[in-house]
Amino acid sequence: MTEENQTPEELEANLKSITDSHNLTDDIVSGSKVLMFRCSGSGLFFPADYLEQWGRKYGIGLGKAPVSECLETDWYANVAIPKNLRSIDQIMYPVYQANHQVDAFILSPEGAAKAQKAILLSEDPFMDARAKIIRGKQLENVNGKLRHYVHSNTTPVLK
Amino acid sequence: MKVVMQDSISVAANSTVPNVIAGQKYDRSPGDAVGAVYNTGSATGLRAALNVGGIAVSDTINVGAANRTPVVPDDLLVDDWDAPEGALIQLQVENTTGGALVYQWRIELVEIPE
Numbered sequence: 313m314t315e316e317n318q319t320p321e322e323l324e325a326n327l328k329s330i331t332d333s334h335n336l337t338d339d340i341v342s343g344s345k346v347l348m349f350r351c352s353g354s355g356l357f358f359p360a361d362y363l364e365q366w367g368r369k370y371g372i373g374l375g376k377a378p379v380s381e382c383l384e385t386d387w388y389a390n391v392a393i394p395k396n397l398r399s400i401d402q403i404m405y406p407v408y409q410a411n412h413q414v415d416a417f418i419l420s421p422e423g424a425a426k427a428q429k430a431i432l433l434s435e436d437p438f439m440d441a442r443a444k445i446i447r448g449k450q451l452e453n454v455n456g457k458l459r460h461y462v463h464s465n466t467t468p469v470l471k
Numbered sequence: 472m473k474v475v476m477q478d479s480i481s482v483a484a485n486s487t488v489p490n491v492i493a494g495q496k497y498d499r500s501p502g503d504a505v506g507a508v509y510n511t512g513s514a515t516g517l518r519a520a521l522n523v524g525g526i527a528v529s530d531t532i533n534v535g536a537a538n539r540t541p542v543v544p545d546d547l548l549v550d551d552w553d554a555p556e557g558a559l560i561q562l563q564v565e566n567t568t569g570g571a572l573v574y575q576w577r578i579e580l581v582e583i584p585e
Binding site for chain 2: 372373374383386389390391392393394395396398401402403404405406407408409411433438439440441442443444446447
């Protein structure tokens, strides 16, 4: 059975067998270690119950196999410019659901506190916070066309 | 005969595209036909509605976030709708999110034999 065909319960059981074999379960239960999941694409961390709550709290509408909820820029698509432009922030490259693999990480509580957490779909259902971050990254890309579009659509400030 | 149109479009944040197939070869049905629409979105937050000849075939429906070229029949939006000759096919897409998304669509029209 491939990873894609495994249910979240089977993946969780598989993970438990690994943590048990390394005597990590006691550490996790006692709180001396923290289980987290990391997006293999962005490196951002997801909560410990990410796998367990897949399809309930996380990943709604993303299929049965647990994957990363993180978004990525579609550099191959056209920059989206609405007909009725209300804000310069509406101009950006489209984003897509990358469906990256998530990997289990056992961290120290200090490491878990410092780990950069992903903004979850449930926390940001209309993508406002995530789009702002991604757009900022798109503007940083000197090879992207977004800088050109934004600057050509901005009224110059006269001194 | 069966005719097919397929394309993708970037839909800006918090905006609506009145008709994604405007300007396509068969935005008006070439003959009396039965149609089917398949679509996918690059992430959750797109909603689509189909009107044919001024009649609403579907209400606004959430689009799946498969992020791929539409697969038949998995990515079906609505099928078995009548498209009389010359009727305008209007596929309206709304982006409810704060980020731009890609909408991919495919329309199949099968001519009704006389």
